[in-house]
Amino acid sequence: MKQQILDLEKLSSQLEPDSHTRRYQRRSVIEYGERFLENLTESKAYEASVRDNEKLLSEELSEEGINIQSVIESVENKIDRGGINPASGSHFGYIPGGGIFSAALGDYLAAVSNRYAGVWFASPGAVNVEKRLCNWMAELIGFTGNAGGYISSGGSVANLTAVVAARESKKISPQQSSKTVVYLTKQAHHCIDKALAIAGMRGCLIRRVEMDESFRMDPVHLNLLIEDDLKKKLTPWLVVGSAGTTDTGAIDPLNRIADIARSHNLWYHVDAAYGGFFLLDKNIKQKMCGIEKADSVVMDPHKALFLPYGIGALIVRDISTLKNTFRFDADYMQDAEPDPAEYSPADISPELSKHFRGLRMWLPLKLHGLAPFRAAIQEKLLLARYAHGKLTAMNGFETGPLPDLSVVTFRYLPEKGDPDEFNRLLHQELLKDGRIFLSSTLINDKFILRLAIVSVRTHLKETDNALKIIQEKVTQITGPSEMISK
């Protein structure tokens, strides 16, 4: 048996390469990473699925490994091509993600040491880093006292966690759901509907509160709806405000909603997945006044804090609401000494074992300091106003409201023909071209294009270039005649 064990050890030891091999593998990976970054300005922002993407489905995972160079070749040609290029500064679609380099270094270290971030006993350091980050986000929001939070994999999971906490805190059983009411606008993110379904609240009543012409919730209508539901002996439970909607970046009147929620004893959740880190700007902080009265707030470091995908955060005004919802025990956990601060990430969230996500956020914040992040946020705000002004001045273009944050909506109004059809075609042409990536949406049933300026690599040059390409494609579709006639 010993011989068998030793034979197995020999084969499995490939999983633990020596220092020389590690250096070679690491250098190969880093060289490719450098090549990727150096080529970014020439890379397309969007490319339809390439044939190599398909090969991944049928490729064998065989008994024998291959050389690191061959693996990297696959990453380069089969994985890192096709679809959206989120690292590109010409990515203006949806809400672009980040991907600052120093976050990758944090990820590398977190994976090498594999600190256990779920339980204080296992890694007081990792847990304290996450707590410090959550407290910092709580300070940004303006929470005081007993606030705290959970670093999740993204905004959807953070919103789900908030909805479950809201359900438990207000003692709503799924059986009662058909008499329980949620209030949000049509512009709230669809992950809230998904969260309600997962939380067993699929049967609850959803009231879509009316909005003003800039797509912000109308608090007067909210109040009317709540009072009406009370008369009907229903249970108003949860109101979801947005601090930056995905479609247009609109900020709901958070303070007025807070007062209404409080006076009727509703749970007040603010989805700031996109907009949260704009709190680093004083003027935006003003515009989001009232966010500090929320019971729970979601913000996504993988959006406007420019980190790579896989990190969101739920921050709550009173951490005991999460503890009361998510703390469970097991015999095999008996050695885990209680955290002197009374809770571990595992006690306040659906997760137990988890990636030490905090390091990819903490390392960049420590390394660069806050000033460059604040500057980047302010740069995006100004770029959005700049792009809005330029588009408004461009012949034939119609723009949406002046952006609260950094999403500019617009469309081209052709002299003849259906504007929806024209802009659908314009969007297709932009995709085919691929130098920039924009996504479209429907607003008041109209086909609208969006320029979402969130990528850390989007600067003045990329913005001007995008406007130039949009104009170029319009001219290409209309033919030169329409342009000359103006």
Ligand SMILES: *Cc1c(COP(=O)(O)O)cnc(C)c1O
């Ligand atoms: C992106 C976004 C979400 C969803 O977050 P994910 O990180 O993509 O899961 C939720 N709400 C808003 C407002 C968003 O912009």
